[in-house]
Amino acid sequence: MEEGEVPRQPPKPASPPDEQSVAKANEAIAIRPKRGRLTLLSRRIYNALLYHSQRQGVDEPVYKLALSELIGDARFNSNNTELLKSHLRDMQATTIEWSTSGTGLKRWVSSQLLGTVTIEEQGRGRPCTITWRYPEEIRERLVKPLQYTRVLLEISGQMRSYPAAVLYEIGARYLSSPSRLSMREDVLWWAAVLTGRSDITEVDYRFLKRDVISKALAEIEALCEDFSLELIEHKRGRRIEEIQFRVQPKVQQRMGAADDPSRNVFDLELVGKLIALGLKQDEAQDLYATTDEGQLRSTLEHVEQRLRSQTLPALKSSAAYFKDALKKGYAGMKGAGEPTAAAPALLSPAQGRAGASLGTEDRMHRIRELWENDRMQKAKALYLEMPEAMQAEMRSRFEAERLAEIAAPIARAWRRDGPASRIAGTTFHRWLAQITWPEDPSDRVLLDFALAQGVAGM
Numbered sequence: 001m002e003e004g005e006v007p008r009q010p011p012k013p014a015s016p017p018d019e020q021s022v023a024k025a026n027e028a029i030a031i032r033p034k035r036g037r038l039t040l041l042s043r044r045i046y047n048a049l050l051y052h053s054q055r056q057g058v059d060e061p062v063y064k065l066a067l068s069e070l071i072g073d074a075r076f077n078s079n080n081t082e083l084l085k086s087h088l089r090d091m092q093a094t095t096i097e098w099s100t101s102g103t104g105l106k107r108w109v110s111s112q113l114l115g116t117v118t119i120e121e122q123g124r125g126r127p128c129t130i131t132w133r134y135p136e137e138i139r140e141r142l143v144k145p146l147q148y149t150r151v152l153l154e155i156s157g158q159m160r161s162y163p164a165a166v167l168y169e170i171g172a173r174y175l176s177s178p179s180r181l182s183m184r185e186d187v188l189w190w191a192a193v194l195t196g197r198s199d200i201t202e203v204d205y206r207f208l209k210r211d212v213i214s215k216a217l218a219e220i221e222a223l224c225e226d227f228s229l230e231l232i233e234h235k236r237g238r239r240i241e242e243i244q245f246r247v248q249p250k251v252q253q254r255m256g257a258a259d260d261p262s263r264n265v266f267d268l269e270l271v272g273k274l275i276a277l278g279l280k281q282d283e284a285q286d287l288y289a290t291t292d293e294g295q296l297r298s299t300l301e302h303v304e305q306r307l308r309s310q311t312l313p314a315l316k317s318s319a320a321y322f323k324d325a326l327k328k329g330y331a332g333m334k335g336a337g338e339p340t341a342a343a344p345a346l347l348s349p350a351q352g353r354a355g356a357s358l359g360t361e362d363r364m365h366r367i368r369e370l371w372e373n374d375r376m377q378k379a380k381a382l383y384l385e386m387p388e389a390m391q392a393e394m395r396s397r398f399e400a401e402r403l404a405e406i407a408a409p410i411a412r413a414w415r416r417d418g419p420a421s422r423i424a425g426t427t428f429h430r431w432l433a434q435i436t437w438p439e440d441p442s443d444r445v446l447l448d449f450a451l452a453q454g455v456a457g458m
Helices: 040-056 067-073 081-093 136-143 153-158 162-174 187-195 205-223 268-277 281-289 293-308 318-328 360-385 388-401 408-420 422-436 443-453
Strands: 021-025 031-035 063-066 095-102 105-112 117-120 129-132 148-152 227-236 239-249
Touching: 021 040, 031 187, 040 063, 040 067, 040 081, 040 136, 040 153, 040 162, 063 067, 067 081, 067 129, 081 117, 148 153, 148 162, 153 162, 153 408, 153 422, 162 187, 162 205, 162 227, 162 239, 187 205, 187 239, 205 227, 268 281, 268 293, 268 318, 268 360, 293 318, 360 422, 360 443, 388 408, 388 422, 408 422
Parallel strands: none
Antiparallel strands: 021 148, 031 095, 063 129, 095 105, 117 129, 227 239
C-alpha cells in the first residue's frame, strides 16, 4: 500500500450481533495518562475504534469506517462532528502509560493514545468517513493482542461515569482469574487511572474513596449483571497506601433488586440538572463526584428559587452563581459532608473558575443530550400508560427487532425482568423512543426545546 493511500473497507464478518465485543489488550485496561485527560466519551470512542480495527485486521496500517457507524457504536448520541473531533484531538494529545502485572512480568509503555485521524466529508448525500492509525510500536499489540480481555461495547456504553467504565473493564479482566484479585497499586496510581487525569500529584484517600471509588462500585453493582467488585485496602501502619479489588461473580440477581431505589446511587437526574444550569458535562460529573449530594441538592434548590424571583435582577450566569453559592454555603446546609474545597487533589484549577464560556457546538451537544434523555423519559411514561395488551405487543416487537442485537448480559436481564430491569429497561425505552419519534431533531427543534426547558443560555 502506498503512503497516504486510504484502504478499502473490508466486508464485516458474519458474527452474532450480541458478540459486539473488543479484545482489549490487558495493558490498555488500566491506562494512566501522563499528559492530558481521558473522559468517558473518549474511552467509548477508543473502544469502538479498536473494535473495528480488529475486524479489519492487523495487516491494515490505516483503518476506515463510516462515521455514522462509529458514532452509533460509541453510544455518542450526536452527529456533532466538531465535538467528536475535539475528543479525537484529546486522545492524540494524551500521553499514556500502560501497566502490566502478572506472574514474572512487569511492563511499562509510554505512548500516544491514537495516531493520525482523517475525517472526510464528501458532500451532501454522500457518507462521511473516518480513517485512523495507531502508533506503529503498539499497533499489533492493540489490534492482535496476545493477552486480552473481552469488553462488550453495549455494557461499556451503559456506564455513566469514567471510574465505573474503568472498573468494569478491570472486573471483566480478572473475572476469569483464579484469585479474582486485581492489580495492587498505590493510591496515587489508582487516582490517576480511575479519573483519567494526569495532573493529580497528591490524594487524600478519604475523598478518593468517598467521591470516586464508592460511587463507581455502586454503579457497577447496579448496571453490571455478571459481577460486582469489593474494595481491598492495604495499610502501612494506620495509613492506607495501596488498594486492589476482588471480583465477585453474580450467580443470580435477587428478586426485585431492579426496583430497589437504593441501588440507583449515581443520580443522573441530578447531574442533568447541573448541566441544565450551564455546567459542562465533565464539570457536572466531577462536581457530583466530589461534593456531598445533599449539599448539591440544597444549593440547586436555592438557585432555582433565585431564578424564579421577580424582584431580584436576572442572573448573568446561572452556573457561576451556583458554584459561588456552593462554595459560600448560601443554601445554609448544616451537617453536610466536607465541601468541595476539602478535596483539592481531585479537582483541576479550571473547575473552580466561575462563568467559563461554552462553545456553540458544546452547548448544542449538551442540549441534544438533554433532549434525548427527555425523549426517553417520555417513551417510558408512554409505555406505562399503554393498555396491557399494547405493552405486550411492544415487548414482543422489541424482542423481535432488537433483542438479537444487544449484548448477552442485557438480553438475560430482559428475559428475567423485562422493562423493570435497570440495565435492559434503558435499552428498551431508548428503542421505544426511536420508533415512536424516528425523525432526527433539527437545530431549530433543539433550540425550541432548550427555550421551553429554560436552558438556552447554556
